[in-house]
Amino acid sequence: MKRLLIISILGVSTFFVQCRSKKLTNSTMSNADMRKIMSVAKKRWPDIKQADIDSGRSIYKTKCTRCHGEKQIMSRTEVLWQSSINKMAPKAKLGVEQKELLTRYIFASREAGIN
């Protein structure tokens, strides 16, 4: 009985992990774009990981589209983005770390010329 429980817990968590990774690497971003973003990001923040960019992107796609559509990253300067992010982070209830991940994703995408 106990064994069955463990097996089903494992099964359910595998299912969620699979869903999650599918969502993060969704079709709108090609591997080539992701590599471009990462190479820009590495120059600015040498300790950055692929997972940080994935998290920033997922924060952007979920928390920042609750009240309005997705804003075009390329349509504003970095200075403008910084002030919008400062204004929007509390609206989206982002913590300090989430705000930093989002900022890095947006700045790196902009510099890489993506979105």
Ligand code: HEC
């Ligand atoms: C609770 C609702 C809400 C959430 C969540 C939200 N926004 Fe906004 N956003 C607004 C409203 C309302 C406006 C337009 C009025 C204004 O400028 O305050 C706006 C405007 C903007 C603008 C236009 C320029 C500007 O600075 O006003 C940008 C860019 C933006 N949001 C980005 C974001 C980002 C990035 C996030 C995620 C961190 C986010 N928004 C989350 C409500 C929201």
